[in-house]
Amino acid sequence: MGLLSILKKLRSNPDKELRLLLLGLDNAGKTTLLKQLASEDVNHVTPTAGFNIKSVLSSGFKLNVWDIGGQRKIRPYWRNYFENTDILIYVVDCSDHQRLEETSLELAELLQDEKLRGVALLVYANKQDLATGKLSCSLLVVHIQDIQTHSLAPA
Amino acid sequence: MIVFNLWAVLQWYLRPFIKWFLRKTTRLCELQRICYGDKPGTSRTCNVEKSLMLSRTRDVKEIICYLDGIVQERRFVPQNFADIIEPSINIIMRVKKINPKLHGSFILSFRRCLQQIWSYKSLIENIEELRRTQFDSNNIQHEEKLLKLWDLLVPDEPLESRVTKQWQHIGFQGDDPKTDFRGMGLLGLENLLFFATEYSQVSRHVFSHSLHPRYGYVFAIVGINLTSMAYYLLKDGSAKTFMFNARQYLPSVNLFHRFYCYLFYEFDKMWIESKPQDIMEFSIIFKKFENAIRMELADPATVFRINIEVDTV
Numbered sequence: 431m432g433l434l435s436i437l438k439k440l441r442s443n444p445d446k447e448l449r450l451l452l453l454g455l456d457n458a459g460k461t462t463l464l465k466q467l468a469s470e471d472v473n474h475v476t477p478t479a480g481f482n483i484k485s486v487l488s489s490g491f492k493l494n495v496w497d498i499g500g501q502r503k504i505r506p507y508w509r510n511y512f513e514n515t516d517i518l519i520y521v522v523d524c525s526d527h528q529r530l531e532e533t534s535l536e537l538a539e540l541l542q543d544e545k546l547r548g549v550a551l552l553v554y555a556n557k558q559d560l561a562t563g564k565l566s567c568s569l570l571v572v573h574i575q576d577i578q579t580h581s582l583a584p585a
Numbered sequence: 586m587i588v589f590n591l592w593a594v595l596q597w598y599l600r601p602f603i604k605w606f607l608r609k610t611t612r613l614c615e616l617q618r619i620c621y622g623d624k625p626g627t628s629r630t631c632n633v634e635k636s637l638m639l640s641r642t643r644d645v646k647e648i649i650c651y652l653d654g655i656v657q658e659r660r661f662v663p664q665n666f667a668d669i670i671e672p673s674i675n676i677i678m679r680v681k682k683i684n685p686k687l688h689g690s691f692i693l694s695f696r697r698c699l700q701q702i703w704s705y706k707s708l709i710e711n712i713e714e715l716r717r718t719q720f721d722s723n724n725i726q727h728e729e730k731l732l733k734l735w736d737l738l739v740p741d742e743p744l745e746s747r748v749t750k751q752w753q754h755i756g757f758q759g760d761d762p763k764t765d766f767r768g769m770g771l772l773g774l775e776n777l778l779f780f781a782t783e784y785s786q787v788s789r790h791v792f793s794h795s796l797h798p799r800y801g802y803v804f805a806i807v808g809i810n811l812t813s814m815a816y817y818l819l820k821d822g823s824a825k826t827f828m829f830n831a832r833q834y835l836p837s838v839n840l841f842h843r844f845y846c847y848l849f850y851e852f853d854k855m856w857i858e859s860k861p862q863d864i865m866e867f868s869i870i871f872k873k874f875e876n877a878i879r880m881e882l883a884d885p886a887t888v889f890r891i892n893i894e895v896d897t898v
Binding site: 456473474480483500501507 | 773806807809810812813865
């Protein structure tokens with residue numbers, strides 16, 4: 431998996447804690463991903479008002495995972511959590527065709543932020559297993575290529 | 586840890602001797618001592634439950650299995666109580682050699698305990714079923730409930746369409762609330778609807794707080810998170826204090842809804858009093874709130890009143 435190789439590259443000091451930031455639109459699956467990382471039950475997830483944070487030990491890495499709510503009202507607060515981030519995981523709901531454009535616009539905006547310069551980015555194409563998820567996964571790639579040509583892609 | 590284990594082992598072996606000794610000196614069995622000695626409500630019912638669960642008497646174990654089976658079949662409802670509970674009480678009276686003529690008040694209080702203990706177990710099953718039922722926008726009943734919630738909270742403003750930005754006004758995340766119920770399923774909606782229906786004044790009051798320009802929050806999403814909290818408190822047994830101390834009611838889905846309404850009202854109060862800077866403080870205040878509620882529930886003497894007063898200012 432891509433995440434592990436990024437983690438390995440980033441770990442110059444074995445004791446260093448890494449800060450992971452999970453962003454994406456509401457209902458993308460950020461909290462489920464967080465709970466999965468922490469090996470917790472994922473069947474009782476509720477929408478995130480505010481944020482969740484967990485410290486996770488995974489493959490010898492100490493990860494501080496920040497999961498910030500994705501609804502429109504909360505998005506303006508995302509930037510308060512950018513500082514000291516090592517990895518940004520941007521979660522996309524591939525089955526949500528209608529908001530594919532909205533999610534890529536949000537991502538494009540994130541990539542232009544000074545504070546995120548040099549931060550490793552993983553775009554997590556979630557829910558591909560749903561019947562409606564496959565197609566938009568390839569659409570997503572097109573959108574992201576679009577972002578890369580139009581804006582600066584750090585890292 | 587070792588000391589604790591040792592104590593548990595000792596207790597396991599000593600319990601029969603202590604019980605035998607007390608039985609000989611007081612001439613009452615443990616169930617009687619609890620029913621006569623403990624205050625009615627949580628402390629009595631929880632102690633009766635503990636005593637029954639620890640019992641090594643074959644007949645008592647069989648009764649527990651039988652009642653658990655009834656709960657699984659969803660037949661533990663008040664209409665069936667006479668057929669289910671009375672025979673169980675008679676068996677226990679016989680096994681424990683209790684004279685029904687002398688101990689009429691024991692029967693009364695023991696019956697109440699049995700009703701409470703197994704109604705609670707039955708409630709867990711019912712709530713689990715509601716939670717597992719996903720909100721389905723093709724289901725007319727589900728849709729009607731959602732629309733009713735809107736009408737109750739915002740009676741003066743009709744919905745322009747089923748999918749609309751207006752839903753964000755009552756604190757859903759996007760244009761369609763259907764994806765917001767998630768792991769709490771229909772239970773989240775039923776809870777909100779009960780709050781808006783049965784406590785219409787209070788819920789509108791709380792809802793108006795959620796629209797506060799400085800201390801506002803997302804009403805529906807906070808509500809769904811409170812559903813999750815109420816659900817966990819029910820599952821781990823903490824909610825027994827609330828349920829068993831409610832004198833007029835037995836644990837039921839409606840009583841669970843009332844528990845939820847109590848939590849919502851109290852959370853709103855704590856939120857406003859905390860003067861939060863923005864919604865990002867939610868996680869911290871929510872955790873603080875949960876700890877405070879758990880503290881209250883840990884004391885079996887706590888009686889929760891829902892006669893909520895609404896200030897008219």
